Amino acid sequence: MTVNNVRSHLFQSQVAKRQLDCIGTCKDGQWLILEDPLTKEKKEIYDAISGAAVGSLKHGDKEILSQLSSFALESAYTFCTNYSNKAAEDLAAFMCSKSNGSFDSAMFVCSGSEANENAMKYIKQYHLERNEPKRFKFISRKNAYHGYLIGALSIGDNPKKPLLKNILLSDEQTPKISRLYPYRDMKDGMTEEEYTKQLLENLEDTFIKNDPSTVAAVVMETVCGSALGTTTPPKGYLDGARAISHKYGALFMLDEVMCGLGRTGFPYAFMDPNFGLSTGGPDILSFGKTIGSGFVSLSGVLLSSKMVRTIEEGSGVAIGYQTYHSHHLNCRVGLAVQQKLHEGNLIENVRIVGEYLKDGLKKQLKGCKVYGEVRGAGNFLSVELVKNNVTKEFFPPEMRMSAVLYKKTFHKGAHFMCVSGCAGYEVKNGKVIEYGDHLTMAPAFGFSKDDADFIIKVIKETFFEIEEEYL
Numbered sequence: 001m002t003v004n005n006v007r008s009h010l011f012q013s014q015v016a017k018r019q020l021d022c023i024g025t026c027k028d029g030q031w032l033i034l035e036d037p038l039t040k041e042k043k044e045i046y047d048a049i050s051g052a053a054v055g056s057l058k059h060g061d062k063e064i065l066s067q068l069s070s071f072a073l074e075s076a077y078t079f080c081t082n083y084s085n086k087a088a089e090d091l092a093a094f095m096c097s098k099s100n101g102s103f104d105s106a107m108f109v110c111s112g113s114e115a116n117e118n119a120m121k122y123i124k125q126y127h128l129e130r131n132e133p134k135r136f137k138f139i140s141r142k143n144a145y146h147g148y149l150i151g152a153l154s155i156g157d158n159p160k161k162p163l164l165k166n167i168l169l170s171d172e173q174t175p176k177i178s179r180l181y182p183y184r185d186m187k188d189g190m191t192e193e194e195y196t197k198q199l200l201e202n203l204e205d206t207f208i209k210n211d212p213s214t215v216a217a218v219v220m221e222t223v224c225g226s227a228l229g230t231t232t233p234p235k236g237y238l239d240g241a242r243a244i245s246h247k248y249g250a251l252f253m254l255d256e257v258m259c260g261l262g263r264t265g266f267p268y269a270f271m272d273p274n275f276g277l278s279t280g281g282p283d284i285l286s287f288g289k290t291i292g293s294g295f296v297s298l299s300g301v302l303l304s305s306k307m308v309r310t311i312e313e314g315s316g317v318a319i320g321y322q323t324y325h326s327h328h329l330n331c332r333v334g335l336a337v338q339q340k341l342h343e344g345n346l347i348e349n350v351r352i353v354g355e356y357l358k359d360g361l362k363k364q365l366k367g368c369k370v371y372g373e374v375r376g377a378g379n380f381l382s383v384e385l386v387k388n389n390v391t392k393e394f395f396p397p398e399m400r401m402s403a404v405l406y407k408k409t410f411h412k413g414a415h416f417m418c419v420s421g422c423a424g425y426e427v428k429n430g431k432v433i434e435y436g437d438h439l440t441m442a443p444a445f446g447f448s449k450d451d452a453d454f455i456i457k458v459i460k461e462t463f464f465e466i467e468e469e470y471l
C-alpha cells in the first residue's frame with residue numbers, strides 16, 4: 001500500500017507528499033485502520049509502537065473518551081499567572097504520590113521537548129537562587145534524544161543535529177559523555193561493574209575538563225529511547241552518575257518522556273530494581289507521551305523537594321509561563337489515564353507480558369544470523385539487526401535496512417519504530433550517514449500474550465526473510 005502523486009498541504013515528515021491517512025481504530029483498539037487517500041484502499045495494522053510509545057491505553061478507550069467529552073463540557077481555560085485549576089493540582093499530587101517521596105511538585109506543558117526545555121530553565125533558576133550564576137552547562141550523553149526544540153536538541157545527539165548545529169547551544173555549553181550501549185561498548189570479558197566504572201570515569205573526567213563549577217546539570221534518559229533503541233543502564237550507573245553530579249554541585253536530571261510512567265513496568269523507570277536508582281530519585285524528571293496516551297497532548301516536569309524548597313525560600317516564583325501550562329482539560333484527562341493504569345494493574349501487566357514478549361523474541365530469533373540482540377525493559381523493547389552477529393558488523397548504510405524492516409513488518413500487519421543510527425553517524429559531503437539499524441516496540445500497557453505472540457511472529461518472519469534475502 002503506497003501513496004503517490006497526492007499533494008499534501010500539511011508540512012510534516014514527508015513534505016508535500018501525502019502519507020496514508022489513519023481513519024480510526026478497530027478490533028480491540030490496538031489496531032489502526034489506514035486508508036490510501038487516492039485509491040481508498042484500507043489496511044488494518046497492529047500498532048506495536050503505540051504511535052511513538054505514546055499510547056499507554058489502547059486507541060479509542062471508551063471509558064476515557066466518554067470522560068473526555070464530559071470533562072470538556074465542564075472545562076474553562078485559564079492562564080497560569082492568574083489562576084490554578086483543580087485538575088492540574090490533582091494530577092500533580094497524584095504523580096508525586098506515586099514517586100515514593102522523590103518529588104514534591106509537578107508542572108505541565110504539552111510535549112516532551114517543551115518539558116525538557118522547561119526543566120533546563122528551572123535547573124538554571126535553582127542555581128541562580130543559590131547565588132551560583134556561573135552554572136550554565138548541561139552534560140548529557142552521546143546518541144541520546146531529548147526532543148526537537150533548540151535546547152532539547154542541543155542536549156541530545158541525533159543524526160539530524162549536525163545539519164542544525166550553528167543554531168543550537170554551543171558545544172561548550174553542552175558537553176557530551178559516552179553513549180549507553182552495552183551491546184557494542186562492553187568489550188569481551190568485561191563485567192557489568194567494569195562497564196559501570198568506565199562510564200562513570202568518563203562522566204567524572206567530563207566534569208573535570210569542563211570546570212565543574214560551571215556545570216548546571218547532568219541529563220540522561222533512564223532507558224534510552226529512539227536513538228539507541230531501549231538500552232538499559234548497567235547496575236550502579238544511575239546511582240554513580242547522581243553521586244558525581246552532586247559531588248560537583250550540579251543537579252541530576254532524568255528524561256523519562258519515552259520510558260516513564262509505567263512503560264518499563266514500574267511507576268517511574270528509575271524505580272526498576274535491576275538498573276534503577278537504589279534510593280530516592282533524581283533532582284528533576286521530565287515525562288510526556290503516555291501521560292495523555294494520545295488523547296490529549298500533555299507532558300511535564302517533576303521537581304524534588306530540594307529544588308522546590310530552594311525556589312520557595314528564594315524568589316518564590318517559577319520563572320516563565322506558557323499559554324498552555326497546566327491546561328485544565330489535558331490535565332484532567334491525564335489524571336483519568338493515570339488512575340486507570342494504576343487501578344487496573346496495567347503497569348504490572350507491562351512487567352509480566354513484557355517479560356513473556358522479551359523471552360519469546362530471544363528464543364524465536366536464536367539462530368538467525370542477522371539478529372543482534374533483544375534489549376529493553378517492560379514492553380519497551382528493541383531488536384537490533386546486524387549483518388553478522390558474531391562480529392556485530394552492521395549492514396552498509398546505503399542499504400537502508402531500517403526502511404526494509406519497516407516495509408516488511410508493515411506488510412505482515414504490524415507497525416514498529418524502525419530507526420538507523422544506533423551505531424553512530426557521520427557527515428560526509430554535507431550528507432548524514434547513519435550506521436546500524438533496529439526496531440523498537442512499545443504496545444499499549446494492556447496488551448495480551450496473544451498480542452505478544454503476534455509481535456514475535458512478525459519479527460521472526462522478518463528477520464529470517466532478511467537473512468535469506470540479504471546475506
Ligand SMILES: Cc1ncc(COP(=O)(O)O)c(C=O)c1O
Nearest residue numbers: 111112113145146147225257258
Ligand atoms: C526521551 C525523549 N525525550 C524527549 C522527547 C521529545 O518529546 P516530544 O516529541 O513530545 O517533544 C522524546 C520523543 O520521542 C523522547 O523520546
